[in-house]
Amino acid sequence: MKRYIKSTIGLCLLSLLFISHKSVNDNTVIKLNSDEFNVLMGHQGSLEGSIKYGPNKGNGFSEKDNDIVYGFTDVNDKITWTVEVPETADYLVAIQYTGKEFQGQTPDCTVEIISNGKVLSTALRGLTQYNESRKVAGTRQWFDEVIPLKKGINTITFHFSEISSKQIKAAKEELDNGIPPKSSASIAVKDIALVRPKVWNAMKVRAKELKPDLSWMRDGKYGLFIHWSLFTYPLYGDKQAFETFEWGVNTFDVDVFADLVAETGASWVTFTTCHGMQMFPAPIKTLEKVLPGRTTERDLIADLAEALNKRDIKLLLYYNMSPRGELAAKLGIEENPDKWFQYLNDFAREVSLRYGKSIAGWGYIDSSFSAYVMNMPWEKYYRSLKAGNPDAVVAISSHWWAQYSPFNDLQTSDSGGSLNNPLDKKLFEEGGRYEGLQEHSSFVLDGSWFPKEPFNGIIRRDSNSKGGPTFSEQEYLDYFHKMAKANVPVTVNMLITQDVTRDQPFVNPKSLEFMKKVKIALGK
Template sequence: MKNKLQLSILVLLFSQGMQMVSAQDSQVIDIRSDDFNVLMGYQGNLEGSIKYSPLKNVANAEKDNDVVYGFTDTNDKISWKVNVPEEAEYLVAIQHTGKKFHSAINGGVKPNCTIQLMVNGVMIEAELKGLTQYNEFTKVAGNRVWFKERLPLKKGENIIVFHFSKISEEQVEAAEDELKNGTLKKSSNSIAIKDLVLVRPEIYSKMKERAKELKPDLSWMIEGKYGLFIHWSLLTYPLYGAEKAYKNFEWGVNNFDVEVFADMVEETGASWVTFTTCHGGQYFPAPTKALENVMPGRTTERDLIAELADALNKRDIKLLLYYNMSPRGEVAAKLGIQETPEKWLEYLINFAEEVSLRYRNKIAGWGYIDSSVAAYVLNMPWEKYYRALKAGNSDAVVAISSHWWAQYSPFNDLQTSDAGWSIGDPLDDRLFKDGGRYEGIQQHASFVLDGAWIPREPYNGVIRSDANAKEGPTFSEEEYIDYFKKMDAANIPVTVNILITQDVIKGQPFVNAKSVELLKKIKNKLK
């Protein structure tokens, strides 16, 4: 034991000596002793061949690729300088990606790598597993690996050093290729590091307990079987016309016929509607002070959300809201997301609380919180945000999408992500158990029925994604029915996205009739 400790100290001194000057120049990250702490890979000092080169370099905002890649040698290191308020032990995890190693569970390439963390004379190791565990989609981007041992941090400054202690030939080959040619969009082929998470064990345990107590009863979603995802967003078009909806936002709100819309939803058999608000640009179809105070003119006098909720609720259909944080948008820029990110985070919390208190039980919650990676990077206080989303309705469902990366915190209710047009098998239940990627939340599936979430070009009278796309559903009627039966048997609710026009007016089509007909047949088979 003594020899092992001495060896650890020697390794640590060597490692810290190698980076003493550069570590002094890197940023110091303040650690919160009462919450999750996210340290992005690129926030540390990079040593060796490794690189960080996002495709869109926007500070403190969601990037197309925000991983550190190019690990070809055990001397490639990331070191973070952290300031700790008091001496304590921390649970620690590393989140990684690497698409070459996604299929390890199905006989593909295994990483065959181990990783190591060193701090204050202590060294801990963990083995990397393939990212696609069980039967996850190969689109999964990342995985969080928790170290079994805890990391002791002293009061004041600490330098945490990460490196590979064992590296495979497959990893070296993939990393060298990416150092030469660049990484994939939003991920990498080689093992790359996204972030390190620190949390005190007693804090994490209590967070999980509180989150469990706040979970809503989602049996209504399971019993309801499926709902609609309506991207009535700034990026849709009227049935005829080439201007996107944001050009005439208030016109679209004022002409939206909620009764004819609710009749259509009832016809499909959908038990809920996830309705898009604030997609990309921050426009909200109702009077909302939090947004109006920052960007005047982005709200409307008509409260379309309240009228939609009333029309749907009287047909026994629930309304959920989609909300996009838009970290690259004008609101975030005006609030100074780069200079004062805490103002942007506080705005998100205030906005959520105001909307929840305005509608209370009229809305069943938030079916999709999108573009949330920036908030994760900036250490959003997720419990506070979660409680704000439920301020007016403690039973509201909250679905914060982490886009195939590990969950941000235990404060989430419903798994959701951009599944595209694909229809697949239920995910393995082990993913939702303790330690799984989706621990503690309800499994949920979503896909697009008309080939895309939003139209790629004006409709010109035909509701489809573009002129070259198939008009109507992608798969056969039998394939869809089999899929819904499979999901129903597994108690997995499904949300189906259908295209919609900006002008929802009686007497003209505003959704694809073929999609509605398919959903009616599914209703007859399931309900």
């Protein structure tokens, strides 16, 4: 028999208990935008009871911050947010949560949101398995009713009204022993979202109208992910690419590279730009203005696009938002995130207009979590990314959490060396974690996205690695066939040297030979 702790507090008493009338500290007030999708992170709320912030509670400017609240064992464990609302209105409410113990099964827990005398209640659904044991999936669940918020200051409180014995046991163990980064065994809260119904419905309509046709990715089956990043090395030498960036750009032979891509049968290339440090292999004025010396005279992206397009191969770009480091310091984004948002829009717009339809879009927008925490206007950014090519694909990675907004096209995440199965199709349906997105998968063929030490003549992850594919040929071929059958495009990462020339290998020869076999096996 299921055992629950049940809330017996009446509605009137709840209203008195959960609505604060004490003075508000301005530093804790979150201003809502009535025309946007608003996110209130767990770490932005005040806590009551035994619950705790995740071990890396931070300001949202670290992708590794564990912005969850965990340890729910009692109905009196509460998170309360204080918000300032520009005008009286009703808001849809969603909760985003996780819990490894409840993946693939129903938590048998009921939660409530309370504000201004209104109580919303919902039974938590089961979490969908992520297909990778070391990562815990999150889910966003909408309440059936709306919450009324008045103009000015409001408080919004979340708590469990029914808690299963399994949740209590898992939460108590974690309160005693702590939780690992990015995960929890018990149900833990990531955030709640607030949006006015007509705003949300209009957003979804506009987003659907802007979706590109991605049949070319499904038909093409697979592409290459090339981390020609600032952290790779030349075939010989111990200086990383960021130390000799201009030399690497000028050395890069786009025709020999494009010939190799054609040999693999890849239909597209996702090419890494601005990986961590903001350095872009072309003369981009927006970046140069903020961080002088981080661009190059040669436009390697234009040259790459021309060489690949001649061979009927599309070029996509990887971009890291870089919410930390020099760019963050220069823009002062912790004090004024709007300045960072404007930079990201200006950069995206300049790049998209510069290359137009010669690039097929953005295959991976990384380190975007901080923008989500700070409530970035995603529609504006989405349109900036497509300014020069309305058909461009946009892949803003939310990893294993729900997508940040309807303005996105391609589901993508960092799956490392794992060969993940196709995800549950329900995740891409209305209300799912990746609603409206094209499913997509990526993995590293050589054991790493980029080398961990100098190559010293052997293209491999490090000196402890043999180099080349990490799984058996048959395991990979079975995977490619499975994904093609499920209409899931795959992007395969191959290690690459900084010096791409005809005079020497620049990818691992064993990896290249394997990709040629994939081309034959998939009939390309």
